[in-house]
Amino acid sequence: MKSIDKKGLLSLAALSATVVLSGCQLFGAADDETTLERVQREGEVTVGFANEQPYAYQTAEGELTGSSVEIARQIMENMGVSEMNGVLTEFASLIPGLQAERFDMVAAGMFITPDRAAADHIQFANPEYTIGQAIAVEAGNPLDLHSYEDIAENDDAIVAVPSGTVEYDFLLDVGVPEGRIVTVPDMPSALAALQAGRADVITATGPSLQSILDTAADDSIERVDDYTQPVIDGEEVINYGATVFRDTDEDFIEAFNQELDNLKKSGELLEIIEEFGFTEEDLPGDATVEDAI
Missing domain, CATH: 3.40.190.10 (Periplasmic binding protein-like II)
Incomplete structure (x- = not known):
């Protein structure tokens, strides 16, 4: 039995490594893939x-x-x-x-x-x-809310809104105090807060609000039809x-x-x-x- 040439073994190992590296370049390394x-x-x-x-x-x-x-x-x-x-x-x-x-x-x-x-x-x-925003309130709109500005001016109005949404920033921009804004995980949670009396009004984009109201089919809650879009820095908000x-x-x-x-x-x-x-x-x-x- 012939002995293995150590130099040849090293050369073979080097050749194998070269092939592997060449193969990586040929097929494209994962780090290079967008x-x-x-x-x-x-x-x-x-x-x-x-x-x-x-x-x-x-x-x-x-x-x-x-x-x-x-x-x-x-x-x-x-x-x-x-x-x-x-x-x-x-x-x-x-x-x-x-x-x-x-x-x-x-x-x-x-x-x-x-x-x-x-x-x-x-x-x-x-x-x-x-798209624009919309609001929903208890049926009959007892606090007579028709805009974000109305929410800001009524010291009793508590508004629920999903955290991280642009509506939260708009409410602050028109003067609603942070203490009267209840943040929730999502729109179903906002609706639940309104239904339970933990909030007086909820807000979202028009389609989002209408969708959650249609799903709930709750006659004790209504979307405010005569609603005015918020005005920030002198301009009506367009999203x-x-x-x-x-x-x-x-x-x-x-x-x-x-x-x-x-x-x-x-x-x-x-x-x-x-x-x-x-x-x-x-x-x-x-x-x-x-x-x-």
């Missing part, structure tokens, strides 16, 4: 959502749906990604979860605001819709909602915006959002994320 490349390769994407109808929520059967989800689902299918996985979290935890890479993007109808746009490692895609990404995923954002533009031009965007209570008036037109900040 989020878009990964989700297209895997055929699935993970989205963060906050269980708020009609934007993003889970049905009783466990299906993930909502206007923002279905927009993202159609766009991702057009990009060759057929599977969408949802991660449920509180609204205030969506951006931190995205930053921590718990999901690939946030599809939750999130408003584009200067503070959110300035958050570390975050970038919004272009707007998918524009744009969009999908959110990490700012390092530039190719993902660019591809998403292109497909969103295609949906607008084909009329498919309106078809998708109409199923969730939106109208043609809620379309964002040619607005970009820069226009919305």
Whole structure:
């Protein structure tokens, strides 16, 4: 039996290492793969959502749906990604979860605001819709509330709102004291606070509020019809909602915006959002994320 040449063994080991390294370069190291490349390769994407109808929520059967989800689902299918996985979290935890890479993007109808746009490692895609706020109160509106300003001026008015939402900031901007704002995890919790008498009024975007009221079918609660949108810094508030990404995923954002533009031009965007209570008036037109900040 021939003895093994140690020099030859070392040479063989070196050659093997070279082949392994070459193979890594040939097939692409995981660290070099972008989020878009990964989700297209895997055929699935993970989205963060906050269980708020009609934007993003889970049905009783466990299906993930909502206007923002279905927009993202159609766009991702057009990009060759057929599977969408949802991660449920509180609204205030969506951006931190995205930053921590718990999901690939946030599809939750999130408003584009200067503070959110300035958050570390975050970038919004272009707007998918524009919408205003609404309020609901005890039937008969005993405190005669018709605006955020009315809530601010009535010292007895307690308002419930999901934490992390833009409505919380709007309430502060018009002068509602923090002590009269009750923060809750989500809209069902806000409605429960109103029903239990822990709050006198709740607020959300029009479609979101109407959706929760339709689900509850509670005659003791009513949406205020003669409602006035908040005026901040002399201007009526206009909100744009969009999908959110990490700012390092530039190719993902660019591809998403292109497909969103295609949906607008084909009329498919309106078809998708109409199923969730939106109208043609809620379309964002040619607005970009820069226009919305």
